[in-house]
Amino acid sequence: MNHLKQKWGVFGLVLVLILGILAGCGATSEETNGNVESGNTNKTTTGEEQQQERAFPVTITDDSGKEITIEEEPKSIISMQPSNTEIAYALGLGDKMVGVSDYCNYPVETADLEKVGAQDMNVELILTLMPDVILVTDYHQQNHENILKQYEEAGITVIVIGSESSFADVYETMELMGKATGKTAEAQSLIADMKDRLAAVEEKAKEVTEKKKVWVEVSPAPDIFTTGQGTFMHEMLESIQAENAAGDQEGWVKLTEEEIVQLNPDVIITTYGYYVDNPKEGVMARSGWVEVPAIKDGEVHDVDSDTVTRPGPRLIEGVETLAKLIYPEIFE
Numbered sequence: 001m002n003h004l005k006q007k008w009g010v011f012g013l014v015l016v017l018i019l020g021i022l023a024g025c026g027a028t029s030e031e032t033n034g035n036v037e038s039g040n041t042n043k044t045t046t047g048e049e050q051q052q053e054r055a056f057p058v059t060i061t062d063d064s065g066k067e068i069t070i071e072e073e074p075k076s077i078i079s080m081q082p083s084n085t086e087i088a089y090a091l092g093l094g095d096k097m098v099g100v101s102d103y104c105n106y107p108v109e110t111a112d113l114e115k116v117g118a119q120d121m122n123v124e125l126i127l128t129l130m131p132d133v134i135l136v137t138d139y140h141q142q143n144h145e146n147i148l149k150q151y152e153e154a155g156i157t158v159i160v161i162g163s164e165s166s167f168a169d170v171y172e173t174m175e176l177m178g179k180a181t182g183k184t185a186e187a188q189s190l191i192a193d194m195k196d197r198l199a200a201v202e203e204k205a206k207e208v209t210e211k212k213k214v215w216v217e218v219s220p221a222p223d224i225f226t227t228g229q230g231t232f233m234h235e236m237l238e239s240i241q242a243e244n245a246a247g248d249q250e251g252w253v254k255l256t257e258e259e260i261v262q263l264n265p266d267v268i269i270t271t272y273g274y275y276v277d278n279p280k281e282g283v284m285a286r287s288g289w290v291e292v293p294a295i296k297d298g299e300v301h302d303v304d305s306d307t308v309t310r311p312g313p314r315l316i317e318g319v320e321t322l323a324k325l326i327y328p329e330i331f332e
Contacts, residue, residue: 063162086312164311215265273302
């Protein structure tokens with residue numbers, strides 16, 4: 001009898017333990033399901049953070065040819081060039097910007113940031129701000145090499161961004177900046193959007209039956225400069241089936257009024273309305289220009305210089321604006 005009681009006692013203990021384990025498993029399963037259903041967003045966010053962490057360390061080669069390894073995702077950035085500042089904001093890095101060049105004016109948030117110089121940098125202020133990354137130009141690399149070494153010795157990652165003269169160059173810069181800052185996907189999305197919009201303009205431009213000759217002025221009289229081959233404006237005009245009146249020139253060149261009149265442009269585009277009042281009136285009033293087709297038809301237009309000369313994400317806006325001004329019957 002005692003033996004039987006001991007047997008049932010052991011059996012009862014085992015039964016209690018099994019029930020306890022089953023109850024625990026059930027609770028865990030319910031809690032897990034509850035967390036999946038109610039905490040799905042948090043788990044996704046954690047996954048994104050882990051993915052960003054896995055993106056670093058990352059090794060890039062900047063436009064000076066220097067190989068740079070960035071150990072951790074940058075938390076603070078200074079940009080010494082307006083175009084790179086615009087790209088940084090377009091990539092979603094605005095909250096990481098702690099300083100910009102004196103000439104950075106877009107987006108409006110840049111007005112609230114420390115201005116740290118331009119070609120000549122405010123070294124003391126930059127070292128006080130101590131960014132994780134500073135984006136400089138090839139000019140800085142060529143003329144302020146010792147200062148850049150000083151930044152590096154202080155623990156700042158210096159990335160040289162070279163001069164761009166085509167949309168392809170801008171795309172490469174976006175890819176470089178995206179990789180260096182953990183914004184590779186954002187860079188690819190930005191590039192894809194620009195390419196899609198440019199392709200749409202080029203497709204619409206196939207409707208052009210008679211190309212218009214366009215004269216571009218990037219500075220007013222008496223020293224009139226224009227843009228020839230190897231410039232954004234030339235590439236933009238080609239994309240909308242317009243002829244660059246200075247297409248036989250290379251880069252930014254100076255021409256006389258007599259030379260310009262001989263070109264007989266159908267449209268004149270100026271880019272200096274931000275510092276010259278009523279540029280159209282000045283061009284229309286030039287002596288000896290009355291027989292120029294653009295003057296006869298009043299086809300003189302000013303565009304925002306930053307959208308047609310600054311190598312950033314707004315270049316596509318420049319193309320779309322030029323298309324509407326030059327071929328309104330097609331693009332309006």
